[in-house]
Amino acid sequence: MGSLFRTADRVLPGSTYRAVAIVTVTIIAVALSYGAISAVSGFAWWQTLLLAMFALGGAAEFTFVGVIAAGGAPILAVLAGLLVNSRNFAFGVAVGAFFPQDWRALIASHWINDESTAISRLGHNDRAKWHAFLLMGAAIAIMWPGGAMVGQWLGNVINADLLGLDAAFPIILFCLIRGDLKNRVTLSLTVIGILIAVGLTPLLPLGLGAVTSLSVFVFVAAGWGVRWFIRRRRAGDNSADPHDAAHSQHSTREESRR
Amino acid sequence: MSAVSFLIALAGLSLGTYLMRFAGVKVGAAIATKGRRRTPATASAGPDSSVGADASAGVDGQGTTAPAGVAGQGTAASAGAGDSADSTERVTMWMDRATVVLIGAVFATTAVFDGTDIADPARLIGVGAGVLASILRVPMLLAVVIGMGVCALIRTTGIL
Numbered sequence: 001m002g003s004l005f006r007t008a009d010r011v012l013p014g015s016t017y018r019a020v021a022i023v024t025v026t027i028i029a030v031a032l033s034y035g036a037i038s039a040v041s042g043f044a045w046w047q048t049l050l051l052a053m054f055a056l057g058g059a060a061e062f063t064f065v066g067v068i069a070a071g072g073a074p075i076l077a078v079l080a081g082l083l084v085n086s087r088n089f090a091f092g093v094a095v096g097a098f099f100p101q102d103w104r105a106l107i108a109s110h111w112i113n114d115e116s117t118a119i120s121r122l123g124h125n126d127r128a129k130w131h132a133f134l135l136m137g138a139a140i141a142i143m144w145p146g147g148a149m150v151g152q153w154l155g156n157v158i159n160a161d162l163l164g165l166d167a168a169f170p171i172i173l174f175c176l177i178r179g180d181l182k183n184r185v186t187l188s189l190t191v192i193g194i195l196i197a198v199g200l201t202p203l204l205p206l207g208l209g210a211v212t213s214l215s216v217f218v219f220v221a222a223g224w225g226v227r228w229f230i231r232r233r234r235a236g237d238n239s240a241d242p243h244d245a246a247h248s249q250h251s252t253r254e255e256s257r258r
Numbered sequence: 259m260s261a262v263s264f265l266i267a268l269a270g271l272s273l274g275t276y277l278m279r280f281a282g283v284k285v286g287a288a289i290a291t292k293g294r295r296r297t298p299a300t301a302s303a304g305p306d307s308s309v310g311a312d313a314s315a316g317v318d319g320q321g322t323t324a325p326a327g328v329a330g331q332g333t334a335a336s337a338g339a340g341d342s343a344d345s346t347e348r349v350t351m352w353m354d355r356a357t358v359v360l361i362g363a364v365f366a367t368t369a370v371f372d373g374t375d376i377a378d379p380a381r382l383i384g385v386g387a388g389v390l391a392s393i394l395r396v397p398m399l400l401a402v403v404i405g406m407g408v409c410a411l412i413r414t415t416g417i418l
Contacts, residue, residue, distance in 0.1 A: 003327040018398075019398060022398060022399050022402060026402070035366075047264055047268075050268055051268060051271075054271075054272035055268075055269060055271050055275055056270050056275075057275060059368075060271065060275065064267075064271060074263050074264070074266070074267040075267070075270075076269075077267060078267050078270040078271050078274070081275070082271060082274045082275065082278075084271075085271075085274075085275040085278060086278060087360060087364065088275065088278055088279045088282065089278040089279070089282040090279060090282065090356065090357075090360050091276070091279075091282065091287040091357070091360070092279045092280070092281065092282015092283045092285070093282045093283075093285045093353065094282075094284060094286060094353055094354070094356065094360075095282075095283065095286065095356040095357075096282060096283035096284065096285065096286025096287040096290070096291035097287060097350065097353065098288045098290075099283055099286075099287060099291065101287055105280075105283055105287075106280070108283075109279045109280040109283050110276060110279065112279045112282070114285070114364050115362065117357060117361070118361050121354070121357065121358075155356070162410060162413055162414060163406065163410050164380070164381075164384055164405070164407065164408070164409030164410035164411075164413065165406065166368075166372075166377075166381055166409070167307050167369075167380075167381050167384035167385050167388065167405045167406055167408075167409035168388075168402050168405065168406050169368055170365045170366075170368045170385045170388075170389075171370035171385055171388030171389060171392065171401055171402050171405040171406075172398070172402060173342050173361055173362075173365040173368070174362075174365050174388070174392055175392050175398040175401055175402070176361065176398075177358050177361050177362055177365070178392055179395070180354075180355075180358045181358070181362075184369070185355070186358055186359075187357050189358075190358055190362040191354060191358050193359040193360075193362060193363050194362050194363055194365075194366040196363075197363035197366055197367050198366050198367060198370055198371075201367050201370075201374060202371070202374050202375075202376075204374075209363070209367045209371070209374075210360065210363040210364045210367045211360070212363075213358060213359050213360060213362070213363030214359060214360060214363075216359060217356060217359075219353075220352070223299065226312050246274060249308045
């Protein structure tokens with residue numbers, strides 16, 4: 001592990017380290033409040049610790065503890081936690097592209113979450129992305145259970161809500177994707193995705209709302225399907241006209257914005 | 259909650275989460291590798307690849323290059339290789355966009371909702387202040403501090 005981080009020193013720019021440090025500080029603070037909530041809900045310290053270490057999902061632990069504290073059955077708590085963590089599949093697809101396909105992927109898979117995926121996007125090539133991901137993932141893997149333990153110990157002494165910590169996470173996530181939103185296609189897709197997710201969150205079980213944003217790509221896929229169909233028909237007529245091809249692409253763009 | 263039922267629930271949550279993450283990694287790696295491996299396959303396809311070249315030209319909006327009828331064997335092969343390199347790039351680009359959309363949705367839902375209920379006005383205003391600061395090119399740390407500060411100020415003073 002030590003050698004991995006020595007290599008990271010040369011691969012990553014200083015701005016990435018700053019971003020990782022900011023996110024880590026916030027994660028420690030959120031972990032404190034998770035530990036405190038867990039203690040107040042009647043969980044033993046080892047239960048808080050094991051949940052933090054093995055689920056390693058932030059919101060999933062809050063959900064799990066919340067469902068149990070509200071008197072829900074353990075199976076409901078498990079299903080709710082899994083629903084909340086389901087977006088990690090999509091994050092896995094995104095980061096799997098630059099993972100080395102050996103034993104390291106087995107460990108790194110456990111570190112996939114919102115923050116490590118977002119931080120990895122700061123890298124400009126696969127190597128930098130992989131190192132940024134490792135740095136953030138390792139920091140979370142250590143600090144989240146550690147902070148939870150301190151929070152458990154402090155119990156309900158601290159009140160993270162009064163510090164406005166719940167506002168910090170959305171802002172961090174926004175900062176990490178701000179640069180990508182300069183692209184007009186990405187921006188319009190994201191805005192539509194946000195509208196879908198925000199509209200559906202009150203209607204859906206916990207955690208599924210954010211995943212529904214990916215349904216915007218159904219429109220993109222539909223546009224591709226239409227274009228493929230048009231081109232195949234035209235190839236059958238044997239009169240491929242570049243002007244029409246450009247035109248069909250234009251209509252696809254419109255389709256994807258809808 | 260007894261220790262045994264807790265451990266069973268913990269195992270279910272942990273294993274399920276890990277399997278979802280690992281399956282995602284495998285799918286992502288498979289998509290990336292498939293894009294890279296298509297280069298030799300398309301180049302050796304011969305007459306078919308000229309159709310592929312025309313398709314890629316159309317997709318790029320550069321319809322004037324490489325019309326299907328003119329392309330000979332050599333140009334078809336090189337154009338085919340260009341096509342698959344281009345398609346890898348495009349797959350990566352769209353997966354990247356999907357990540358941005360998903361992170362954006364997590365941002366919006368955690369900003370607006372507490373579980374499935376609307377969050378309190380303090381968080382909405384705090385996040386709004388932080389996002390505005392970020393749009394105005396304030397550094398990330400400062401934007402986060404501004405957002406938290408506004409949120410905490412509203413809560414401690416109890417204005418709303």
